[in-house]
Amino acid sequence: MKIVIVPSGFKECLDAEDVAAAMDRGVRRFDPSINTVVIPMIDGGEGFVKTIINIKDGIIVNKKVTGPVGKKIDSYFGFYQENGKRIAVIEMAAVAGLKLVPHDERNPLKTTTYGVGELIVAALDFGIDHILIGCGDSGTSDGGAGMAQALGVQFFDKKQQPVQIKGGEDLLEVDSLLAANVDSRLKNISIDVACNWKNILCGRKGVARVFGPQKGATPKQVDVLSSALEQYAGAIQNETGLDVRSLPGSGASGGLGAGLLAFTNAILHPRFDIIMDFINIEKEISTADIVFTAEGSLDFQTPNGKIPSEVARIAKTSHIPVIAITGTIGEGAELNYQAGIDAYSSIIQKPVSMESAMINAPKWIEESTYSALRKVAIGWRMTDQGILKKVSL
Structure with a gap:
């Protein structure tokens, strides 16, 4: 199995490399044998x-x-x-x-x-x-x-x-x-x-x-x-x-x-x-089983050229499912389904201060990625058992 991890950074908290590393740890916690390709992305901002x-x-x-x-x-x-x-x-x-x-x-x-x-x-x-x-x-x-x-x-x-x-x-x-x-x-x-x-x-x-x-x-x-x-x-x-x-x-x-x-x-x-002139992600995405992406805040602005939506656009040309891990879920986040992101979840599971969220972000990103894969595994088992004949996202 191949999972491609293509996140942006979490603004004012973690750069793309740190987010990618945390997501990779989450995948390996789920199954160390999975082939992960980690491609931290930049969008003109920090890094x-x-x-x-x-x-x-x-x-x-x-x-x-x-x-x-x-x-x-x-x-x-x-x-x-x-x-x-x-x-x-x-x-x-x-x-x-x-x-x-x-x-x-x-x-x-x-x-x-x-x-x-x-x-x-x-x-x-x-x-x-x-x-x-x-x-x-x-x-x-x-x-x-x-x-x-x-x-x-x-x-x-x-x-x-x-x-x-x-x-x-x-x-x-x-x-x-x-x-x-x-x-x-x-x-x-x-x-x-x-x-x-x-x-x-x-x-x-x-x-x-x-x-x-x-x-x-x-x-x-x-x-x-x-x-x-x-x-x-x-x-x-x-x-x-x-x-x-x-x-x-x-x-x-x-x-x-x-x-x-x-x-x-x-x-x-x-x-x-501009960024694609330096970082080629299309080949890796086209051969993935799942693509993970990430952003600090997923909302109505994300489909307007931000990294998760651009990653999803590329993935959809090869019919690859895309899961987004985000710090916060903002207004209009559901628009990202239309942009090609199949599922998303926030790393914040309970009311916390911003300071606490930023300190714990690496651990919570890892846990959220791990949890997302456990949910995917449920779908695989249900499909194998004939409970889900076809999933349409």
Whole structure:
């Protein structure tokens, strides 16, 4: 029997490698003879740089930059060489991720992507030809304006006075911007971005309304942020002619996608397309008996390009059953049945504190995987005994 384990990480808790290891332990606890293929996945968020650098045998370049709440932090980017090109890999989660925002400071009106711009400048100083950026697990919603300022973009209010963007709320003051002084070295390199292709910047399904609450925004703050990003989009259009409001990926990482489109000429890609260039899972999935996947929270957003739904999409082309292990089950989780996930379960079996859940996550992931296989075994026995003639999922 062959089981393929293809999880993402549990945000702010475990990276994909840790989740995969726990699931593998659960399978081996059920039956040590099972052939397991373990493929930890990245989605542009936490672990993006280190996973790719490990695959490409590159190096990590450490850099002190501005964190999401405006304080200096230790961050990094990756570097490797391939086909004569010098390539930098940047992970926005490592400089402006939600994990870096203290719980008592989680207000996306006041967090910044300035450090992302500083990492881009640091990569340019390193003499690179290409930049690969992973967008995911962000703790910011400033539309990438902080990053833009670090690259040389200037913002002005109605009186043509400079505006310093320290968070999303400052975009309400922006009446115009000047992009002429953006770091000229950006013209000589290419930038590819792995992002959630379905996230857009503005409107009813804009990033402020969909993801703002996850980053600590109250309903009133969501309204403020939504208006601020609309104001920002107008200024971008007036300066560059580009309407970023509803472009695919423009809302990625709190609108960082929009800033990258407007000021760096980056090309945004569905994150799974980029990742599949580095990690080939299709062959292994097509020969599996069961596929296990995982995510920190399974809800209505999961089918929109997140790893469990993409894994399920691939599995369904070969009619392979998919089981998802999740930290929490959120609103609209049942939509994942339509996305190809045949069954899912939460590792949390009783009311617990978030702190306790995070501490016990590895053990509970293992137990949940073991329990899921015991349930599968019941189905096999019932089928063998003729009780279940055919199972249709």
